[in-house]
């Protein structure tokens with residue numbers, strides 16, 4: 001069995017995971033249909049697309065972030081994306097009041113979220129890379145510190161809120177796959193597709209980057225430009241996922257490492273799609289089981305974070321043992 | 324021709340490359356020697372655009388390295404650094420194939436694969452081609468890295484202590500291979516060596532660095548002398564002759 005698995009070509013492995021994803025999708029769409037197809041299919045379909053998109057964005061951004069940093073236990077979350085998102089939300093709630101916050105035009109707020117998060121990464125990048133000529137590790141470190149700063153600001157602001165405002169904020173503080181705003185799907189899909197197409201063009205360059213920064217430059221890669229463009233792409237993908245469901249931290253780690261193990265190759269042209277499919281399959285399959293088998297309304301985000309967190313600890317322990 | 328003019332590099336207050344000017348000819352083997360911390364790796368790093376230049380210029384075949392596209396340089400110059408750490412699990416053959424990236428951009432054609440096979444054969448790696456790098460011995464891994472650099476098929480080949488971890492036979496093999504590459508294929512090999520006797524036997528030209536400064540450049544015959552070695556390494560050396568080349572004895 002293991003032997004046969006080992007002999008599978010990367011393309012065949014990709015196909016199998018693709019099949020798994022389709023099965024998960026079919027299960028999610030057709031399991032336990034009570035309300036009639038005409039209602040169920042569009043209703044579930046929208047949710048399916050949203051969950052798939054979130055999983056995809058998290059997976060791709062994590063794999064690429066790990067390629068840039070040459071580190072397999074980092075996720076873009078370490079740069080304080082989720083902290084910035086939460087700060088932004090709490091500032092909005094606090095300054096606009098909870099009634100107005102809930103009524104804000106969803107697309108407008110989406111645009112603001114994505115623009116602020118992407119803008120922050122670009123600004124940080126410009127300052128560190130272009131002005132100070134420092135390396136990526138310092139960027140990650142500074143992002144980490146900003147994350148702590150943002151979190152402190154957030155807790156400061158929440159302390160000054162009245163309970164109703166705090167309540168409105170609570171809803172966005174934790175990831176939720178149940179209240180995805182369908183009106184954001186179109187634009188999210190479009191932006192994710194454009195970003196993916198641009199990133200996909202560098203799929204061979206990412207293989208080279210994986211060798212390390214020095215070998216990559218030796219082999220002719222314009223490493224700084226590639227890193228900068230990729231970071232912007234990562235920022236956009238993370239923003240899309242966060243704006244749709246809220247902050248998800250550890251899940252990317254889980255799928256990225258599973259994808260490396262399952263792909264059987266280092267090549268990004270297999271690893272990237274495989275990670276995207278795997279994330280989709282896990283999220284949709286998990287949601288199908290929770291919703292239709294166990295009849296839990298919520299909880300998927302808690303479960304995947306639990307699984308991801310556990311996996312993170314395992315990775316750290318294993319690395320510690322190796323060195 | 325590599326022309327280095329008034330090259331300097333500082334870390335904080337300490338100057339690790341201090342106003343070095345140097346011409347490296349088009350063919351032959353140049354050995355760079357000098358004590359630990361003399362600045363050999365830094366010099367190589369700057370020539371190969373991996374480390375930034377604080378002052379001065381480097382021109383390769385007339386091209387200013389700070390103003391030339393990286394991909395153009397990748398077809399002219401390849402470097403093996405002193406330390407190599409790869410975080411992904413790679414097979415030897417995949418690593419060596421990366422050497423063709425400047426030409427095939429990740430999609431190797433038949434010619435590229437032929438070059439890969441030749442490089443593998445050159446370094447006695449045929450049997451190890453499908454092995455993962457992390458399952459190799461230090462010397463086998465070093466040979467895999469050298470194969471990758473050769474596969475890049477550049478006019479200039481820079482090697483920073485490539486004989487690290489190699490047994491005597493493989494060290495001699497590598498030096499003979501470099502000699503063939505420079506004589507038969509007209510390549511320029513610039514190689515950092517700690518064993519001055521390898522430098523004496525194979526180099527056409529020796530560059531000695533000391534405290535970031537150029538201490539000496541010239542033929543082995545002129546450099547491998549008891550006085551100069553005493554000045555460079557602060558060690559008493561007896562110079563003998565072997566096959567028409569000077570050999571330094573310093574083991575006891």
Ligand SMILES: Nc1ncnc2c1ncn2[C@@H]1O[C@H](COP(=O)(O)OP(=O)(O)OP(=O)(O)O)[C@@H](O)[C@H]1O
Pocket residue numbers: 334339357358359360361362363364365366405
């Ligand atoms: N990032 C750094 N910060 C500060 N000093 C540095 C840095 N990198 C190198 N140096 C210093 O620069 C000097 C030259 O280093 P380099 O690595 O070029 O020496 P080397 O001649 O290659 O020595 P070795 O034979 O040990 O490899 C050393 O004194 C080293 O301590």
Ligand SMILES: [Mg+2]
Pocket residue numbers: 363364365405483
């Ligand atoms: Mg060195």
